[in-house]
Amino acid sequence: MKVKNLLTYCLISSLFLFLLISIWKILVTLQGIVLTNFNFNNLYIFGIVLSLLNLLIGKKFNLNVKVIILSFTFTIFDFFISVNLPIWYSFGIFLVSVFFFNTIKNYDKIFLSKNHSSQQLFFKFLTFFGITLFSFVILFPFYMMLITSFKTQALLLINPLDFSINFTKGIPELFKSYLIVFKDYNFGKYMLTSTIVSLGTVIITLVFAIPAAYAVARLNFFGKNFISTSILIIYLFPAIVLVIPLYTIFSQLGLRNSIEGLLIVYTATTLPVAIYMLQGYFKSIPKELEEAGIIDGQNWLGIILKIILPLSLPAISSVALYVFMIAWNEFLFSLMFLDRPNSFTLSRAIQFLNIGAETPRQYLMAGSVVVTLPILIIFVYFEKYLVSGLTAGSVKG
Amino acid sequence: MASISISKVNKYFGNTHVIKDVSLDIKSESFTVLVGPSGCGKSTILRMIAGLEEINSGTISIDDKIVNDLPPKERNIAMVFQSYALYPHMTVFDNMAFGLKIEKKSKEEIEQRVMEAAKILQIEEYLKRKPKQLSGGQRQRVAIGRAITRKPKVFLFDEPLSNLDAALRVQMRVELAKLHDQLNATMIYVTHDQTEAMTLANDIVVLDHGIVSQNGTPMNLYNNPENLFVGGFIGSPKMNFIDSKVLSKNSESTEVDVMGSGKLIVPKISLNIQEGDAVKIGVRPEHLILNDKSGALWESKVFVVEKLGSGTYLYLEKQGDPLVVQTDGDTDIKVGDTIKIGFDASRCHLFESNGNSFKSI
Numbered sequence: 001m002k003v004k005n006l007l008t009y010c011l012i013s014s015l016f017l018f019l020l021i022s023i024w025k026i027l028v029t030l031q032g033i034v035l036t037n038f039n040f041n042n043l044y045i046f047g048i049v050l051s052l053l054n055l056l057i058g059k060k061f062n063l064n065v066k067v068i069i070l071s072f073t074f075t076i077f078d079f080f081i082s083v084n085l086p087i088w089y090s091f092g093i094f095l096v097s098v099f100f101f102n103t104i105k106n107y108d109k110i111f112l113s114k115n116h117s118s119q120q121l122f123f124k125f126l127t128f129f130g131i132t133l134f135s136f137v138i139l140f141p142f143y144m145m146l147i148t149s150f151k152t153q154a155l156l157l158i159n160p161l162d163f164s165i166n167f168t169k170g171i172p173e174l175f176k177s178y179l180i181v182f183k184d185y186n187f188g189k190y191m192l193t194s195t196i197v198s199l200g201t202v203i204i205t206l207v208f209a210i211p212a213a214y215a216v217a218r219l220n221f222f223g224k225n226f227i228s229t230s231i232l233i234i235y236l237f238p239a240i241v242l243v244i245p246l247y248t249i250f251s252q253l254g255l256r257n258s259i260e261g262l263l264i265v266y267t268a269t270t271l272p273v274a275i276y277m278l279q280g281y282f283k284s285i286p287k288e289l290e291e292a293g294i295i296d297g298q299n300w301l302g303i304i305l306k307i308i309l310p311l312s313l314p315a316i317s318s319v320a321l322y323v324f325m326i327a328w329n330e331f332l333f334s335l336m337f338l339d340r341p342n343s344f345t346l347s348r349a350i351q352f353l354n355i356g357a358e359t360p361r362q363y364l365m366a367g368s369v370v371v372t373l374p375i376l377i378i379f380v381y382f383e384k385y386l387v388s389g390l391t392a393g394s395v396k397g
Numbered sequence: 398m399a400s401i402s403i404s405k406v407n408k409y410f411g412n413t414h415v416i417k418d419v420s421l422d423i424k425s426e427s428f429t430v431l432v433g434p435s436g437c438g439k440s441t442i443l444r445m446i447a448g449l450e451e452i453n454s455g456t457i458s459i460d461d462k463i464v465n466d467l468p469p470k471e472r473n474i475a476m477v478f479q480s481y482a483l484y485p486h487m488t489v490f491d492n493m494a495f496g497l498k499i500e501k502k503s504k505e506e507i508e509q510r511v512m513e514a515a516k517i518l519q520i521e522e523y524l525k526r527k528p529k530q531l532s533g534g535q536r537q538r539v540a541i542g543r544a545i546t547r548k549p550k551v552f553l554f555d556e557p558l559s560n561l562d563a564a565l566r567v568q569m570r571v572e573l574a575k576l577h578d579q580l581n582a583t584m585i586y587v588t589h590d591q592t593e594a595m596t597l598a599n600d601i602v603v604l605d606h607g608i609v610s611q612n613g614t615p616m617n618l619y620n621n622p623e624n625l626f627v628g629g630f631i632g633s634p635k636m637n638f639i640d641s642k643v644l645s646k647n648s649e650s651t652e653v654d655v656m657g658s659g660k661l662i663v664p665k666i667s668l669n670i671q672e673g674d675a676v677k678i679g680v681r682p683e684h685l686i687l688n689d690k691s692g693a694l695w696e697s698k699v700f701v702v703e704k705l706g707s708g709t710y711l712y713l714e715k716q717g718d719p720l721v722v723q724t725d726g727d728t729d730i731k732v733g734d735t736i737k738i739g740f741d742a743s744r745c746h747l748f749e750s751n752g753n754s755f756k757s758i
Contacts, residue, residue: 288482291449296496296547297470310486 008118009055012125013104014047019129020096023136028089031164039081046077054101058108067105071097103128142372149365150174156361177366185363186341187370190349194328197259197345201266201327202320205274208267209319213278214304218290228279231272239269243336250337257343265333270323277322281315282308321382325375346371399460399473399550399583400425401446406455408441415441417607418455423585424600428577430586432594433604433630439587442604443553446585447476459551472551475544479556481536483528489539490524496547514545517579534565545580554586558593570596591631595619603627625752628679634710634721636746637685639678643670649758651747653678655740656715659694663745665755679746679754682710682723686739696737699730711736
């Protein structure tokens, strides 16, 4: 056993346990429990002791039994040093420690006597740290949003920092904010507008981007290199620079407050990236496939429709997803161009909700959930199309 | 079927002149192999016949009809690619039926033609699979099947076997030869492998830097190479070349020096050569005579022995490239032995310093 490996193991593993426990304690505080003493020092030292114990036991008996015993010991210890806490708190501690001891159960003295153990340990825990920390950072605001949307005005005023859910009043009461948002604030219509604008942008962008990307990837024409490298130049101009001239132009053309106007702007801003992403993928499709298509008597359009498109499905769906998200979440242009509530998109509508000081916060949060949820669902559904490897088997690779 | 005539064709890629004034006649129902080292333009010629590559000047005709400006589908050709180029998102059946569907053939006819081709190639049981579920050899069969279903006048093969492993390559080679007999189609085949060329072809076209070096039957190329390049390219292991000079000449033969240790009277002549000119003797490893007591002209040390079972290759020390000799499989010559070599004058070739070969009388 090497000293360096042992030190790395003790410090990193108990630090990880410490992080997990801290996150649990933060969550517990949000449930309205007042922690008078966090006991971080004791927990950290006891964590080191248990990690060492885990090491000494090694693989002498069943690993799962070991995990349960160590977790139980840790929970008991925590139970005695923290006073007057509900039983579900300790149960949470137990689950967290089961997760922790499960990750370290395979380490024993033999592992630590190997040369690269400390590096392995370091990178393994770095991954865990990363995943835990960033999921917490990402998920916590979303959690807050969700919880607030389930509250009533009175509850929010009594304790704005109470993040627990009260299930006792029944489902209709819980979803009251959502009902109001849809009924009184017309979110159904905004949602429809947003859907039309986003889907429209996706369709128009793809209709233009696919032939353009194919041309840049495959055809030889004058200025091809210039075009393929200058596609992304539009991103040199920040949207805020473009928005004022566009505002004047759109006002004169009567495109303000119209879905068409938004479609034009959104397509223009997403097209370059769409072309760029697609042309990269098209280039990776073996040219022989197209030549085989030509020999088989297929024309140019047929080759795109019957060979290129089916093979590019992963790329096309990720581009579609990307464009949809941009269009759905876009705010600056919709803020500038839309000022009549009957043409609002969702993001603009939320901002509109926020203007009046009298709009209760739970409605705002319910609106935000309504904006976020479709994107989440679409992402989960489309994710299976994002797999690559569809070209496997066409050519020897 | 169809004959193909290529006349004075030139092709440039940018400023590179890749095909230089090539003229070729490919007979109907022949199996013609275009062979040459990488970059000699053989694939380009094939792609020009297919219509995948434009021609800068000259004409290509199929059955006496100039096809320069016809798109590939109107040339009635089918092509098999080195990388198979199967459509990965379609089943084997759909891959083979793709061209027929574009031609708007009836369902029954498509079915019948695909089954026919599948039967010839013995791939009936794979018809419902996707290409990625097949092995390399099976994929190549499907690629050939896709060509067969369309019943083209001309089959074009672009190095179809080079992605297969050695055993499979030999097997597919035999099957291709069989296929040619069955279909009686005109086939043009590109390869850099001279063994494939020798075994498959009725006609071999040897290409070198965009020009036709020699064109003829395999045995003609083997026995009468017109130049140094063809002599060196056809035959395995390759022909030995020995620097030499002309000692004397008459109307029937030429006497040359063999590495300062002997003389050889070769029954070949050239009008451009004077006494004392530098020439090269070309002699194949299988035509050198080992331990020839009477006519031995030269002796040297063996430094590598390659045993193949059916034969043995001996590498002898010589100025420049080593001299390779082929002998029996069960020879007991070892590395370090000194052996005597005799030359069979009637099987030796002579090449002028510009590479052209002497003529037989």
